[in-house]
Amino acid sequence: MIAAEWLKFRTVRGWVVAVVIALAAVAFLGLTDSQHGSCDVSACTPLLGPGGEPVTDNFYLVGSAATGNGAVTARVSALTSGVRTPRTGNQRVTVPWAKAGIILKASLGQGSAYVAIMVTGTHGVRMQDDFTADIAGPPLKAAWMRLVRSGSTVTGYASADGTAWTKVGTVTLPGFPATVRAGMFVTSPQYTQTSLGVAAVSGEASQSAAAFDDVSMSWPATSLTGTDVGGPSTGPAAGPVAGFTRDGGHYTIAGSGDIAPATDGPSGSGVTLAQTLVGTFLALIILVVIGAMFVTAEYRRGLIRVTFAACPNHGRVLAAKACVTGGTAFAAGLAGAAVAVPLGLRVLRDNGVYLAPVPMLTQIRVIVGTAAVLALCTVLAVAIGLIARRGIAAVTAVIALVVLPYLLAVTTPVIPLDVANWLMRLTPAAAFAVQQTVIQYSQVDEVYAPAYGYWPLPAWGGFAVLLAWTAVALVLATILLNRRDA
Amino acid sequence: MIDVTHLRKSYGGTVALDDMTFTVHPGRVTGFAGPNGAGKSTTMRVILGLDRADAGTTLVNGKPYRALRHPLRHVGSLLDAGALQPGRSARNHLRWLARSQDLPLARAGEVLELTGLAGAARRKAGGFSLGMRQRLGIAAALLGDPGILMFDEPFNGMDPEGIVWLRGFLRALAAEGRTVLVSSHLMSEMQDTADHVIVVGRGRVIADDSVAGMLRRWPSLEAAYLDLTRTAVEYRGGVQ
Numbered sequence: 001m002i003a004a005e006w007l008k009f010r011t012v013r014g015w016v017v018a019v020v021i022a023l024a025a026v027a028f029l030g031l032t033d034s035q036h037g038s039c040d041v042s043a044c045t046p047l048l049g050p051g052g053e054p055v056t057d058n059f060y061l062v063g064s065a066a067t068g069n070g071a072v073t074a075r076v077s078a079l080t081s082g083v084r085t086p087r088t089g090n091q092r093v094t095v096p097w098a099k100a101g102i103i104l105k106a107s108l109g110q111g112s113a114y115v116a117i118m119v120t121g122t123h124g125v126r127m128q129d130d131f132t133a134d135i136a137g138p139p140l141k142a143a144w145m146r147l148v149r150s151g152s153t154v155t156g157y158a159s160a161d162g163t164a165w166t167k168v169g170t171v172t173l174p175g176f177p178a179t180v181r182a183g184m185f186v187t188s189p190q191y192t193q194t195s196l197g198v199a200a201v202s203g204e205a206s207q208s209a210a211a212f213d214d215v216s217m218s219w220p221a222t223s224l225t226g227t228d229v230g231g232p233s234t235g236p237a238a239g240p241v242a243g244f245t246r247d248g249g250h251y252t253i254a255g256s257g258d259i260a261p262a263t264d265g266p267s268g269s270g271v272t273l274a275q276t277l278v279g280t281f282l283a284l285i286i287l288v289v290i291g292a293m294f295v296t297a298e299y300r301r302g303l304i305r306v307t308f309a310a311c312p313n314h315g316r317v318l319a320a321k322a323c324v325t326g327g328t329a330f331a332a333g334l335a336g337a338a339v340a341v342p343l344g345l346r347v348l349r350d351n352g353v354y355l356a357p358v359p360m361l362t363q364i365r366v367i368v369g370t371a372a373v374l375a376l377c378t379v380l381a382v383a384i385g386l387i388a389r390r391g392i393a394a395v396t397a398v399i400a401l402v403v404l405p406y407l408l409a410v411t412t413p414v415i416p417l418d419v420a421n422w423l424m425r426l427t428p429a430a431a432f433a434v435q436q437t438v439i440q441y442s443q444v445d446e447v448y449a450p451a452y453g454y455w456p457l458p459a460w461g462g463f464a465v466l467l468a469w470t471a472v473a474l475v476l477a478t479i480l481l482n483r484r485d486a
Numbered sequence: 487m488i489d490v491t492h493l494r495k496s497y498g499g500t501v502a503l504d505d506m507t508f509t510v511h512p513g514r515v516t517g518f519a520g521p522n523g524a525g526k527s528t529t530m531r532v533i534l535g536l537d538r539a540d541a542g543t544t545l546v547n548g549k550p551y552r553a554l555r556h557p558l559r560h561v562g563s564l565l566d567a568g569a570l571q572p573g574r575s576a577r578n579h580l581r582w583l584a585r586s587q588d589l590p591l592a593r594a595g596e597v598l599e600l601t602g603l604a605g606a607a608r609r610k611a612g613g614f615s616l617g618m619r620q621r622l623g624i625a626a627a628l629l630g631d632p633g634i635l636m637f638d639e640p641f642n643g644m645d646p647e648g649i650v651w652l653r654g655f656l657r658a659l660a661a662e663g664r665t666v667l668v669s670s671h672l673m674s675e676m677q678d679t680a681d682h683v684i685v686v687g688r689g690r691v692i693a694d695d696s697v698a699g700m701l702r703r704w705p706s707l708e709a710a711y712l713d714l715t716r717t718a719v720e721y722r723g724g725v726q
Contacts, residue, residue, distance in 0.1 A: 004586035011578035012571055302569040305536050306626070309563055310586040312535045312552040485537040 001311050001320040009324050015290055019332050022283035026336025026370070029279025030344045046356060049131040049261070050113045053439075054356045056189075057110040057131075058230035058257020060242040061103065063183015066149075070218035072182045073146040075162065076100045076119045081208040083191050093206065096122040097445050098188045099259065100210030102147055104154060105181045110230050113173055116185065116259065117145045117156040121208075126443070127156040127168040131261050134443040137168035144214065152176050162214065182217060183224060186210045186255035192445060205256055207241065212251040230257055262356065263438065263446040272453035273358045273366060274435040276344025277337060280370055281406060287329045287374055288398045291381030294325050296391035305486050314481040318386055322379045322474070329378035333371030341367055358437045369434025369459060376466050377402050380428060383473035387480055401469075405429040409450040417449050421456040428469040430455070433462030487512055487665055488634060493532060493542035495689075502528045503539065504689035510667045512633070515660045517680035517697075518669035521715055525689040526669045527565065530636055534563055546634055556587040562627030563636040567619035567643070572612025576603055576622050579611055580629060587630050597625040602651070616643025624652075634665040641675050653679045673708035683707065687715050 010016055049055035066072070081095040101118025115129040117137070125137030125145065137158045144159040152175070156168040188208035228242045244253040298304040311317050341363055348355050358366075381398045388394035406429035409420040424430050433455035440448050448454035455462060488510040495503040503525045510516045518526050531537040533544045535551040544551065546561050554560050570579060580594035598604045601621040606614070611622060620640055627635055637656075641649055656679055660666045670676050676683060676697075683700060685693040692714050693700070697707060704710035 001586055004582045007578065007582040007585050008571070008574070011575065011582070012573045014573060297571060301571065302566045303571060305531070305534075305565055306569050306583070307586075308536055309534045309561075309565075310558055310583055312554065312557055485531070 001316050002323050004310070005317075005320040005324040009294065009328065015294070018286050018290055019328055022286040022329075022374075023332040023336045025279040025282040025286070026277065026333060026374075027279065027339035027343075029282060030276040030340050031347050046262070047111050049111050051130060051132060053132060054262040055111055055131045056258045056260050056262050057112075058255075059099075059185045059187035059259050060244065060253055060255030061105070061108070061181065061183050061185045061227045061229050062224050062244050062251060062253055063103070063181050063185075063227075064217070064219070064222045064224050065179055066104070066182035066217065066219040067179040068219075069150050070182075071146055071148040072102050072104070072217045073144065073214065074102050074184050074212050074216075075142070075144045075214040077142050077211045077213060079119055079121065079141070079186075079208060079210045081121060081188055081191075081206050083204050083206045093191055094121055095188055095191050095206045095208060096120065097258070097260070097443065098186075098206070098208040099126075100186045100208065100212075100253070101145055101184070103181075103183065103185045104147055104149060104176075105229075106177050108181060108227055108229055113176055114259070115147065115154045115156070115171055115173060115176075117147055117158065117168060118185075119143050119145075119210075123443075125158045125168060127171070128259070128443065129154075129171045129173060131259065132441070133171065134441075135169035135171075138166055147182075149180075181227075182219065184212050184215065184251060184253060185229075185259075186253040187257045187259055188255060189258035189260065189445065192447065207254060207256045209252060209254040212253060213249050215249065215251065226253075228255075258444075260444045261439070261441050263441065263444055273341065273345070273355070273363070273437040274453045276340050276348070277366070277370060277435055279336065279340065280333075280374070280432070280435070281403070281410070283333065283336065283374060284377060284406065285399070285403050287325075287332070287378045288381040288402055289395055291325045291329070291378035292385040292388075292394040292398050293391060294321055295382055295385030296389060296394050299389045300391060308486045314486070315478050318382070318474070318477055318481060322382050325382055326375040326379040330371045330375035333374035334367065337367040337370040356438065362437055365459065366435050366437060369463070373431040373434055373463065373466060376431065376463075376470050377428060380466070380470045380473050383470065383477040386477040387473065402428045406432060417447070420450050424450045424462070425456050425465070428466045430457055430462035431466035433457050434459045487547055488533060488636075488667060489543075489545040489548075490529060490533065491543050491545075493529065493539045493544065495528060495532065495537070495539045501689055503532070503542075506542070506686065506690055508684050508691050508694055510634075510665050510684075511682070512665040513660060513663050514681035515656050515666045515668060515679055517676040517683040518667055518686070519671070519673065519676060519683055519711055520686035520692075524686045524715075526686060527638055529686075530563070530565060530638055530667075530669070533636065534561070534565075556589075556630065558583065558587045558632060559589075559630035560632050561634045561636065562630060562632040563638075564620070564623035564627045564640060565636075565638045567616060567623045567640075570611040570614075570619065570622070573610055575608050576611050576614070576625075577607040579622065580626060583626055583629055589630060593629055597628045600628060601625040617645055617648050620644055620652075621648070624655075632664070634667075635659060636667045638669050639671070640668060641670055641672055649675065673706070673711050677701075677707040685711060685714050 046054040079100045081098045082092050084090045098121040099118040103116035105114040106112040117127045124139035127135040144162040146157040148155045153172050155170040157165040158168050159165045188206045191206035226244045242255045384397050385394040405423040405427040408415050409423045436455045438453050490508050493503045493506040532539045581591050584593045598607050603621050682696050700710045
């Protein structure tokens with residue numbers, strides 16, 4: 001019956017042409033929409049952390065060389081942040097992930113290994129190392145902090161009064177050099193505002209200043225020097241002044257930037273691999289309409305009776321139609337994505353757009369996943385076509401269920417973020433999480449919205465949601481087929 | 487051979503089939519007559535396993551239709567000449583049907599030849615006249631060279647030449663020993679084509695007799711039909 005249904009499918013020219021258009025949409029729409037970046041090739045080279053992931057590493061350090069085992073202690077008594085805009089001048093704001101604390105860093109080079117303990121704008125004391133690791137400490141706004149090094153192991157402590165200490169965590173840094181830089185640091189990430197809960201942001205560089213005292217280092221005393229790691233910030237919002245002043249045992253340090261994994265949302269580079277696949281939405285519309293029509297056109301003409309007379313096991317007809325349309329959609333999606341991803345990456349790079357590196361296995365998952373999602377959505381449309389029997393009803397249902405949530409949540413940030421996230425958890429469109437190539441970090445403020453490539457569910461989770469929808473629709477269609485007159 | 491036994495079916499409150507019982511024998515053309523809504527099409531759909539009866543059974547050559555592995559090799563049917571995808575050519579319409587029955591694709595060409603459509607094989611079926619669609623439907627029914635044939639109103643839309651052709655064609659099929667059931671409103675056509683007639687009304691059999699037997703009691707089949715369906719009395723001929 002599959003052979004018969006395939007012959008049926010390929011002998012209607014309109015359907016074949018539509019599939020070819022769907023393929024071309026996936027393959028090339030992402031290219032015509034390609035963006036242009038301002039960076040030349042060298043500036044676009046991403047800064048990588050010790051684990052190979054893209055990172056941000058900009059902060060102001062006041063410290064000295066420290067060889068071998070030892071400890072550094074300091075108190076942060078106050079941390080304040082502000083933004084400066086041409087319109088409003090300096091403005092005091094709360095930057096949740098502003099950081100002030102003590103750090104042991106392998107070198108002054110950006111991206112080198114480190115371990116640090118700090119107070120933050122609103123997240124209390126944290127102990128972080130090598131950009132991606134984050135341990136929560138006591139929820140203090142001002143604290144005494146201590147880092148103790150023993151070989152490649154560093155233990156962090158925090159205290160509210162300087163006498164009763166709480167151990168925050170112990171981390172091991174294999175290959176941490178014998179001589180590192182030890183000292184105090186301040187940094188302050190991009191300040192972002194989300195307006196009206198909509199996933200649109202406005203943001204500018206922020207600057208933070210912290211007051212330190214009670215500083216002690218167990219290493220032979222050398223004078224502390226200030227370094228703006230990563231260099232002074234430049235760009236349109238340039239202004240945050242980094243530096244430090246010393247008054248006896250009191251230090252005031254100002255810094256801007258972040259020590260954190262780089263993100264790809266509006267606060268980060270803003271470009272992800274998924275953008276090479278924007279044509280998926282057009283292919284999705286075409287393929288689900290074909291899937292529904294492949295069934296409903298037969299009901300409309302009464303041809304379904306001829307089909308059922310030829311195959312009295314009506315469930316087999318459903319299975320054959322699902323296989324043919326699903327297989328066709330898979331092939332079109334696979335061919336399209338296999339062109340779009342490598343070609344799109346090249347075009348973006350040639351246009352000078354910064355893109356975080358994506359491992360080959362992830363690229364393959366995105367390509368095959370996109371094809372599989374298109375295939376399953378088409379099968380879902382076939383099942384809905386059988387349930388609804390009427391073309392308009394079926395197409396409306398499929399569009400409302402699959403295409404609309406996808407468009408609303410993904411292409412433009414027009415609906416509140418919470419709604420977008422729930423749509424991407426519950427509707428079949430959740431499966432487009434297979435196109436996610438970026439990692440969400442709780443210690444970085446970012447607009448983690450589907451529109452920027454951040455999905456509420458992991459790839460397999462979203463795919464499972466679609467699988468469940470399809471399974472339910474197929475079961476319902478089979479039950480109705482066996483119950484209803486043709 | 488088609489056996490229809492005590493079929494009952496109602497849609498909502500409307501009774502469509504009310505103890506419909508008859509047998510269609512091979513080797514002759516059996517006419518299936520009755521007013522609109524008498525249950526002819528419903529009966530045919532139940533025979534083909536398309537509709538479910540509330541009670542009763544239908545057997546084709548002693549088996550339920552749904553139990554047939556390649557049903558079109560046993561039963562060929564034409565219920566609705568319009569049941570076509572307009573964008574698909576006549577030839578491709580027959581080719582997918584051949585595929586579904588594991589028949590060689592060349593059968594499509596053979597039945598197109600048989601029904602006089604060879605010249606229009608590659609044309610889109612959407613552009614066919616009703617008469618041509620009827621021929622295409624008949625071609626589809628003949629695809630599996632079945633022993634049983636069922637046609638619902640095959641004379642509709644046919645030109646006089648087509649009617650003459652179809653009349654001879656149906657008689658030839660019966661003469662080959664096939665079971666042929668043909669529904670029609672055209673009593674004069676039935677009189678010239680059928681050997682046997684089953685008249686139904688309100689979901690049950692009113693008369694089941696040879697055409698010759700009917701003509702002994704009424705001047706014409708048309709007169710018999712009008713008389714039988716008006717009074718709706720049950721009449722069963724002596725000859726089976």
